[in-house]
Amino acid sequence: MEKTMIKNNKNFNKVSDIIESLTINTNPDSVAVLEEIGTNSSIDEVRELTSKALVRRNEYNSLSVVIANRGKGINDMSTVVAMSTINELLSLDNKEEAMRVLENTISSEGFDEEVKENARSVKALMALS
Amino acid sequence: MSTIEKITQLSHRIFNTSVSENNVARSSNPFAASNFQKNILTEDVFESSKKNDNKVSFTGSLTAGSKRIYSTLVGSLGNIGDRFYEGIESIVAFCGRMKEGVVNTWNKIQEIGRTEVSFGKIGEMIKGLGHSREKEIAKMATLDPHSEVKPMLVEHLKALEADLAVAA
Numbered sequence: 627m628e629k630t631m632i633k634n635n636k637n638f639n640k641v642s643d644i645i646e647s648l649t650i651n652t653n654p655d656s657v658a659v660l661e662e663i664g665t666n667s668s669i670d671e672v673r674e675l676t677s678k679a680l681v682r683r684n685e686y687n688s689l690s691v692v693i694a695n696r697g698k699g700i701n702d703m704s705t706v707v708a709m710s711t712i713n714e715l716l717s718l719d720n721k722e723e724a725m726r727v728l729e730n731t732i733s734s735e736g737f738d739e740e741v742k743e744n745a746r747s748v749k750a751l752m753a754l755s
Numbered sequence: 756m757s758t759i760e761k762i763t764q765l766s767h768r769i770f771n772t773s774v775s776e777n778n779v780a781r782s783s784n785p786f787a788a789s790n791f792q793k794n795i796l797t798e799d800v801f802e803s804s805k806k807n808d809n810k811v812s813f814t815g816s817l818t819a820g821s822k823r824i825y826s827t828l829v830g831s832l833g834n835i836g837d838r839f840y841e842g843i844e845s846i847v848a849f850c851g852r853m854k855e856g857v858v859n860t861w862n863k864i865q866e867i868g869r870t871e872v873s874f875g876k877i878g879e880m881i882k883g884l885g886h887s888r889e890k891e892i893a894k895m896a897t898l899d900p901h902s903e904v905k906p907m908l909v910e911h912l913k914a915l916e917a918d919l920a921v922a923a
Contacts, residue, residue, distance in 0.1 A: 631922065637915035643888065644908045647895035655900040663908050669915065 632671055642675055649679040657688045665691065665698045673698075674707045681714040681724075689727040693745055694737060700744050712748055716755045725752060 632638050645664060648656040657680065664676025677699045680688040692699025692711050699711045715724050731737055731745040898904050 632915075632919070635915060635918055637911045637918055640911040641908065641915055643892050644895060644904060644911065647892045647898075648900060648904060648908075650892070651896045651898075651900055651904070653900050656904075659900045659905045659908065663905060663912065667912060669912075669919065672912065672915075 632669075638671065641672060645672075645675045645679050649682050654685075654687070657683065657685065657691065660688070661691045661698075665695075670704045670707055673702060673704065674710045677702070677707060677711040678714045681711060681718065684718060684720060684723055686723055686727060689724050690731075693724070693727050693748070694731045694734075694741060696738055696741055700748055701741055708744075712751065715748060716752060721752055725749065728752070 645660065648660050660676050660680055664679070665673055667673050667676070677692050680692050680699070683689075692715075695701065697703060700708050700715070702708045702711070715721075718724060728745045728749040732742050732749065737745075895904060895907075
């Protein structure tokens with residue numbers, strides 16, 4: 627199904643609304659639901675929406691999901707999802723929390739070298755923006 | 756014969772084609788042999804039958820050749836008149852069609868007006884839809900993520916995957 631077709635799908639619009647509600651939900655468990663269901667979806671558009679929602683929450687936990695996890699957010703195997711997440715990070719008004727997550731990811735020993743490399747690149751971009 | 760009578764006679768001869776036709780038959784006008792659709796005038800239209808110093812002269816110093824040319828020109832004026840009349844007729848017909856078109860358009864506008872569909876109303880409807888969506892999202896944002904929102908998300912994701920499978 628083409629991207630324009632999926633965006634006209636009734637169920638996609640409903641999923642989009644639910645993800646949107648989890649973005650503004652003050653309950654911290656929202657992050658766990660987004661990570662468990664949204665970022666593990668087989669549909670690129672849903673992963674893209676979820677990653678952007680996690681960035682917009684602008685919390686340490688939500689940002690960690692899209693920055694420090696292999697195959698999620700900026701490390702997603704889909705270029706569209708990864709680039710959309712980076713774009714959302716660059717669009718943040720307050721980048722302090724994101725920079726903190728990026729620095730911790732780069733300096734920590736527990737992450738893959740690929741994840742650290744991506745975090746370095748994004749940090750460089752955010753410093754320039 | 757007075758001047759007014761002469762003019763009346765002249766105009767009668769110009770516009771009465773049957774008279775002209777009769778004259779053609781007995782005149783020596785070289786153009787008479789040609790078919791000018793009975794509009795040809797004989798050159799003697801410009802000639803007076805009596806020499807009178809008091810009468811109005813229409814010929815002036817015209818030569819016989821130029822008289823023929825002018826008589827042909829005057830004859831052709833009949834055609835111009837017909838064309839002009841046809842032109843008026845076509846203008847009348849055109850105006851009639853325009854009037855009919857305007858009336859039809861006006862009736863259509865009236866019909867559309869009765870349904871009361873306006874861009875303002877469409878805009879309000881779209882805005883209303885946007886507001887209802889926002890309200891729904893705000894309502895869902897108050898629900899418990901694990902017990903209430905998660906099942907909904909899973910359900911609609913499964914439905915979406917099914918739609919995509921059908922489309923593929």
